[in-house]
Amino acid sequence: xxxxxxxxxxxxxxxxxxxxxxxxxxxxxxxxxxxxxxxxxxxxxxxxxxxxxxxxxxxxxxxxxxxxxxxxxxxxxxxxxxxxxxxxxxxxxxxxxxxxxxxxxxxxxxxxxxxxxxxxxxxxxxxxxxxxxxxxxxxxxxxxxxxxxxxxxxxxxxxxxxxxxxxxxxxxxxxxxxxxxxxxxxxxxxxxxxxxxxxxxxxxxxxxxxxxxxxxxxxxxxxxxxxxxxxxxxxxxxxxxxxxxxxxxxxxxxxxxxxxxxxxxxxxxxxxxxxxxxxxxxxxxxxxxxxxxxxxxxxxxxxxxxxxxxxxxxxxxxxxxxxxxx
Numbered sequence: 181x182x183x184x185x186x187x188x189x190x191x192x193x194x195x196x197x198x199x200x201x202x203x204x205x206x207x208x209x210x211x212x213x214x215x216x217x218x219x220x221x222x223x224x225x226x227x228x229x230x231x232x233x234x235x236x237x238x239x240x241x242x243x244x245x246x247x248x249x250x251x252x253x254x255x256x257x258x259x260x261x262x263x264x265x266x267x268x269x270x271x272x273x274x275x276x277x278x279x280x281x282x283x284x285x286x287x288x289x290x291x292x293x294x295x296x297x298x299x300x301x302x303x304x305x306x307x308x309x310x311x312x313x314x315x316x317x318x319x320x321x322x323x324x325x326x327x328x329x330x331x332x333x334x335x336x337x338x339x340x341x342x343x344x345x346x347x348x349x350x351x352x353x354x355x356x357x358x359x360x361x362x363x364x365x366x367x368x369x370x371x372x373x374x375x376x377x378x379x380x381x382x383x384x385x386x387x388x389x390x391x392x393x394x395x396x397x398x399x400x401x402x403x404x405x406x407x408x409x410x411x412x413x414x415x416x417x418x419x420x421x422x423x424x425x426x427x428x429x430x431x432x433x434x435x436x437x438x439x440x441x442x443x444x445x446x447x448x449x450x451x452x453x454x455x456x457x458x459x460x461x462x463x464x465x466x467x468x469x470x471x472x473x474x475x476x477x478x479x480x481x482x483x484x485x486x487x488x489x490x491x492x493x494x495x496x497x498x499x500x501x502x503x504x505x506x
Contacts, residue, residue: 320412
């Protein structure tokens with residue numbers, strides 16, 4: 181067989197091995213903006229995957245629900261293979277399995293260490309539910325703790341009376357209702373439109389979530405009630421995973437570990453930076469609430485927590501026992 185001098189030179193230099201002949205593309209859907217902590221983490225993951233697989237895997241990220249999928253849709257879409265991957269907020273999966281409620285239980289994990297400890301204890305349960313539904317958990321990162329965006333500060337239950345507050349799951353809906361407000365449970369992608377039409381008066385979400393959509397254009401105040409720091413996961417279709425070589429699987433796992441570390445690292449400074457951004461755009465930020473208001477909010481949340489523990493059973497109780505006895 182004759183090989184041309186040029187071809188021999190290219191083979192000798194290894195240039196044909198530098199780029200895969202057929203790169204595999206994964207579409208990754210994310211309901212939140214590219215600039216959010218979760219958007220930044222997804223971008224970090226995509227870049228790390230490309231680098232560690234030498235371009236064999238290309239992750240194309242679709243931010244802002246641009247593919248039409250919201251977090252609540254991602255579970256089935258990834259499991260069925262309509263999407264290869266997604267970045268999804270656990271708070272929207274509580275109807276799929278109550279274990280996903282854990283990270284968003286109100287006032288349970290007030291510090292970043294508490295949040296991470298709780299995640300480590302619950303991770304095997306998250307992995308099992310996803311695996312049972314043809315998916316794998318690649319990485320999980322936190323949102324900064326949720327607070328109340330509105331047209332006034334909220335420093336007492338009297339301030340909440342009759343206020344239409346956007347909530348995002350059953351726990352927040354029941355807690356806000358017990359605190360005296362009028363909860364309206366809607367997905368994040370629908371929040372700006374609902375605010376602009378006055379369908380809601382206030383929004384329960386993280387500082388970072390509101391900054392990502394420039395909430396100061398519609399709201400004047402943020403009150404840091406330190407409600408809950410819920411988790412968001414990047415998850416992958418198992419068939420897409422099984423199609424990879426063992427070497428490529430190792431590379432993707434390494435990328436996931438680095439992206440998870442990156443996402444948790446963002447949490448430390450995120451809230452302070454977001455508070456600065458809010459103030460720079462004319463917002464009033466109330467960083468601490470009165471102790472009696474905090475106690476009233478905690479009391480408003482307790483009935484749901486008790487019910488969740490009873491309904492979720494032994495696996496929830498074992499996690500809570502381990503968490504409380506650290």
